[in-house]
Amino acid sequence: MSHNLRSGLYDTSPLYQNAVLDLDMAGNKMGLDMNVLERLKMPKKAMCVSIPVRMDDGSVKTFEGYRVQHSTTLGPGKGGIRFHPEVNLSEVSALAMLMTMKCSLVGLPLGGAKGGVRVDPAQLSRAEHQSLTRRFTMEIISMIGPEQDVPAPDIGTDSQHMAWMMDTYSMAKGYAVPGVVTGKPVEIGGSLGRPESTGRGVVYVIEHAIELLNKRGEQKFILKNCTAAVNGFGKVGAVAALELAMRGCKVVAVSDFFGGLYDKNGLDVPAVIAYMNTNRTLKGYPNAQQITNEELFALPVDILIPAAIDGVITRENMKNIKAKIISEGANGPITSEAQTYLENNGCFIIPDILANAGGVIVSYFEWVQGLQQFFWNEREVNEKLAEIMLGAFNRVAGNAEKYKCGMKTAALISSVERLSKAMLLRGLFP
Ligand code: GLU
Numbered sequence: 001m002s003h004n005l006r007s008g009l010y011d012t013s014p015l016y017q018n019a020v021l022d023l024d025m026a027g028n029k030m031g032l033d034m035n036v037l038e039r040l041k042m043p044k045k046a047m048c049v050s051i052p053v054r055m056d057d058g059s060v061k062t063f064e065g066y067r068v069q070h071s072t073t074l075g076p077g078k079g080g081i082r083f084h085p086e087v088n089l090s091e092v093s094a095l096a097m098l099m100t101m102k103c104s105l106v107g108l109p110l111g112g113a114k115g116g117v118r119v120d121p122a123q124l125s126r127a128e129h130q131s132l133t134r135r136f137t138m139e140i141i142s143m144i145g146p147e148q149d150v151p152a153p154d155i156g157t158d159s160q161h162m163a164w165m166m167d168t169y170s171m172a173k174g175y176a177v178p179g180v181v182t183g184k185p186v187e188i189g190g191s192l193g194r195p196e197s198t199g200r201g202v203v204y205v206i207e208h209a210i211e212l213l214n215k216r217g218e219q220k221f222i223l224k225n226c227t228a229a230v231n232g233f234g235k236v237g238a239v240a241a242l243e244l245a246m247r248g249c250k251v252v253a254v255s256d257f258f259g260g261l262y263d264k265n266g267l268d269v270p271a272v273i274a275y276m277n278t279n280r281t282l283k284g285y286p287n288a289q290q291i292t293n294e295e296l297f298a299l300p301v302d303i304l305i306p307a308a309i310d311g312v313i314t315r316e317n318m319k320n321i322k323a324k325i326i327s328e329g330a331n332g333p334i335t336s337e338a339q340t341y342l343e344n345n346g347c348f349i350i351p352d353i354l355a356n357a358g359g360v361i362v363s364y365f366e367w368v369q370g371l372q373q374f375f376w377n378e379r380e381v382n383e384k385l386a387e388i389m390l391g392a393f394n395r396v397a398g399n400a401e402k403y404k405c406g407m408k409t410a411a412l413i414s415s416v417e418r419l420s421k422a423m424l425l426r427g428l429f430p
Contacts, residue, residue: 010042013090014335015310019097021336026412029403036420040100043070043093049139051117053131063132064088067115067140069149070096073422076147077113078103078360080154080183081136081161084309087116091310095154098331099360102353105415106392108364113149115140121156133161137168144169146179146371152363153183155309158235159195163188178370182363191366193381194359199239199307200382201358201389202329203247205350206303208393209325213348219324224248227266227301229323231255231293232308233282236329236356238273240305245269249303253296256281257308260296261288297321306333307356313338321347328352343406351408353415354389354396361388 010016020041027037046068052060066089069077079099082092092114100112117136124132143149153162162181166188169180178189186192193200210221226249230241233256241251250266261267261282268287275285283290297304297313298320306312307329313321318338326342327350328334334342339349362385369375376384392414400410 010046010090010093013088013094015332016090016094016097018332018336019094022408022412023097023416025336026409026416029405029409030413030416032416032420033424036416036423039423040071040097040416040419043068043096044072045069045143046089046093047140047143048089049136051132051135051139053128053135055128056125064118065116065136065139066092067143067149067151068092068096068113069143070112070114071100071419072111072149073419073426074104074111075109076111076145077149078108078110078152078363079112079114080152081157081165082114082116082154083119083121083132083156083161084116085118085120087118092116095331098353100419101412101415102357102360103364104419105353105396105411106357106361106388107418108360110150110360110364113151114154115151116154119156129161130164133157133164134168137165138172141169141172144180146177146367150179150363150367151181152360153235155234159183159185159190162190179367182366183359184366189366189370191362191369191381192376192378193385194362194366195235196239197362197381197385198236198329198356198359199241200243201361201385202236202240202305202307202327202355203243204358204386204389205355205393206244206325206327207247208390208397209327209348209350212397213325221302221324226250226303227252227299228303228305229253229296229299229301230305230307230329231260231296231312231333232306232330233272233276234308236359237305237307238276240307240327240329241267241269242273244303252301253291253299254282255291255293255296255308258283260291260293261285262291262296262299263288294320299323303327305329309333311335313342315341318342324348326350327355329356331356339406339408343408349407350393351396351411354392354407354411357392358385358389361385 304323310332
């Protein structure tokens, strides 16, 4: 019934519509209280701001910005800040919902939030990036804080943006507040292993998936004999490709926004990363065949990692996919329809809220280390990350078995099991 009452403010993007479809599917499977299900389809709070920025040429450009908290039942809001030309309120709201599910799934004492600015980050100079980040931080300052809502990097932002956010917030407070953001540089309270954490996690769960599939006897996989293709060669994709190559897996293709590289004998991943670092694109890399992103998706590989952006595997190309395991490095890269089709055709999909949770898990470690002023070494970070990822993978695989469903639905069931208990215990105010 409450469906009819919606104004169409949040649910205009395909990402939001998919997230609600997925949630409905999980809610119905687990027999979730309808009151809880309906509440989870809406964010708790959203702020829309205008961000005027003095550009290098002296002109002033005004950008749209958002911060959305989907849920703070389990703790402060948590989630990245995205700089991307397609950002809008609906998309940020969907991503905030995914953060709630992700944090709950892996057992963190954190809620879900997301922020974004509608801008093409490639068109901005460093000075413009800084002005935009500082003014955006000031506009949303009443909503963020170590106990309230803790931003982090996402597409188009990195540790430097977090340093500027931390500095702006700290200037306003009058003292250093490192806990206001995570994904900071190590020198100002960042955690060792945070930059690599998402890509590492994406690969840890592939290892667990291989073990599970081998145990089920459906197929005999050995990572060393597997081939992989990675779409998106940024903070997540490049690390995942390297981690796979280090384990002896043949990474035959990688791609960025402009297109991809292919070598049937396996790419030299460290050389491709070095090329990317110097040239900011994969285009022109000499020792591989150039392919399109669509050609990459259609490759006959064992493992596919969509690690760029949402909505890349849809009804348009789902029939071309030949991979046996997909680990979702990006948030929402496969639409609900394509996911159902692929799972019905025997593809094992490790969903985003599990596969890419490594980032927010180490963000949580960073937040804890900052609050305690006690910092861990990288081995400790990686061990604790691996332990949490394994626990979450097993809970999801257990629910997939129990509810006879795919990993995506099982992951949402696992998240909502924990979250709904907390919601019912806390009760409804007033
Ligand atoms: N932006 C990342 C994500 O989508 C990390 C968020 C965080 O560390 O708070 O999971």
